[in-house]
Amino acid sequence: MIAWLTRLARQVAPVLLALALTQTAPAAAQPLKVTDLAGRTVTLPGPAKRIVLAQGRQLNGLGLIHPDPVSLLAGWGSDHKRQNPDAYARYAAKFPAIDAIPTVGDGATPDGFSFEKAVSLTPDLVILSQSLAGTRYGPGDLVQRFEAAGIPVAVVDFYLQPLRDTAPSLRILGTLIGREAQAEAYIRFYEERRGLIANRVRGAERRSVFMHAHAGGFDCCQSPGKGTFNDFITLAGGHNIAIDMIPGATGQISLEQLLASDPAVYVATGGLHLASRGGLVLGLGISPEDAARSFATQVARPGISALAAVRNGRAYGLWHLFNDTPLHIVAIEALAKWIHPERFADLDPQATLNEISARFSAIPLEGALWVDGTSKRGP
Structure with a gap:
């Protein structure tokens, strides 16, 4: 009897071990997929960690859904420091690494942005505003050129049509940096405040x-x-x-x-x-x-x-x-x-x-x- 039980244990043990490994092994990471404001499908293998923020002022959006947005930047437009020095000073006080982030031009105008510098920083994602996304740059626009270089691009915007584009832009950013819950929390807050105003001015x-x-x-x-x-x-x-x-x-x-x-x-x-x-x-x-x-x-x-x-x-x-x-x-x-x-x-x-x-x-x-x-x- 003892010999039979020993043989049975030897036969069952590998099966139990395999089942245990199957249950505890982490699921394969799923790619992140969004549709950006230009209607393009953007796919990343995982949350972006080296972002080129072509328009630096969009750090203000990232900073509402990530506790340390500076840590995500491989490069960015210098327009943030020029146009928003008060916010820049506060970012620098809390995140000193911001002063060492390479710039890719001004970012406020098409002529001020450097495609070559952005590519040289080997980002895993480039974020463009609507105004920059359609910019003609050499043989194609910026989106086409980044795609040809094998660099994913997402188009978001908080300026041209903010009431239409703010919530979807935050949702796009939240997905691509792995901060969906925080993005949705701000969107709910934003839309509740906006709804209150719209309701009260009705008929005024x-x-x-x-x-x-x-x-x-x-x-x-x-x-x-x-x-x-x-x-x-x-x-x-x-x-x-x-x-x-x-x-x-x-x-x-x-x-x-x-x-x-x-x-x-x-x-x-x-x-x-x-x-x-x-x-x-x-x-x-x-x-x-x-x-x-x-x-x-x-x-x-x-x-x-x-x-x-x-x-x-x-x-x-x-x-x-x-x-x-x-x-x-x-x-x-x-x-x-x-x-x-x-x-x-x-x-x-x-x-x-x-x-x-x-x-x-x-x-x-x-x-x-x-x-x-x-x-x-x-x-």
């Missing part, structure tokens, strides 16, 4: 709004036309008066045209890029007191001070760089509160920004990103 009067872009830094008056800020104003329940005068995405109207239009609400935009020009200064790290002084200077300028919106306390300041980041939901909340204070008395954009900073952002989001004006008068 479309009050006229003028957005003075880069206020004080250039001749009066640059303003957004179709796209980014116009979409924000529309969602917030306003009518962008520049859309009737500017055929493209941005343009300039005269002070005389502005005074003749006499909008109900005046919104100046600014940032650190205007500090050397004497323009409106807002941004991360800017104190409320400094922002208020800068804003007061702008609305006291000849012509601007004559606007009824300024006289009636319906003039406000907004960080210009809300125009290319998923943080723009905060800007829309501020605009809604300014355009329809009677419908949004309980809305607190600062609380929304604080929650994003605590729950999502890789860097602290502290500083004066808007100025509420000097009056609390009603519509």
Whole structure:
């Protein structure tokens, strides 16, 4: 009997071992597959770890879904440091490695981007904005050339049509870097806030709004036309008066045209890029007191001070760089509160920004990103 049991054990043991190995062995890694904003299928063998971010400012999107987005970069556009020095300083303080990341040109314009430098960094993924993706570059556009070099490319965008493209762009990035859950969490938060605004402005009067872009830094008056800020104003329940005068995405109207239009609400935009020009200064790290002084200077300028919106306390300041980041939901909340204070008395954009900073952002989001004006008068 003992001999029989011994033989049986020898026969069964290999089978049991094989079953155990089958149950404990990790499943083969599945490739990651998404459809990008250009309608292309992008496939990676696993989460990207060496990304070339052609437009550096898109770090602001990555930083909402990854705790250390800098660790993913093999190279990036230098436009982030130039255009968003306040955010750059905060990334550098928390992630010192950012200063050693190679740049691939400016990234803000097609001529500023270096295809050759990007390829030399051997990335496992290149991320292009919509505006760069269609750029003709030698014998083909950038997408075609990267594909010909065997480098995967994904097209995302937070600028041209942000209300349409923000959620899918975050979802694309989340999948390609293995952060789907974090991306979906931000998307849910974003869409809940957006839905609240859309519901409350339904049926409201479309009050006229003028957005003075880069206020004080250039001749009066640059303003957004179709796209980014116009979409924000529309969602917030306003009518962008520049859309009737500017055929493209941005343009300039005269002070005389502005005074003749006499909008109900005046919104100046600014940032650190205007500090050397004497323009409106807002941004991360800017104190409320400094922002208020800068804003007061702008609305006291000849012509601007004559606007009824300024006289009636319906003039406000907004960080210009809300125009290319998923943080723009905060800007829309501020605009809604300014355009329809009677419908949004309980809305607190600062609380929304604080929650994003605590729950999502890789860097602290502290500083004066808007100025509420000097009056609390009603519509």
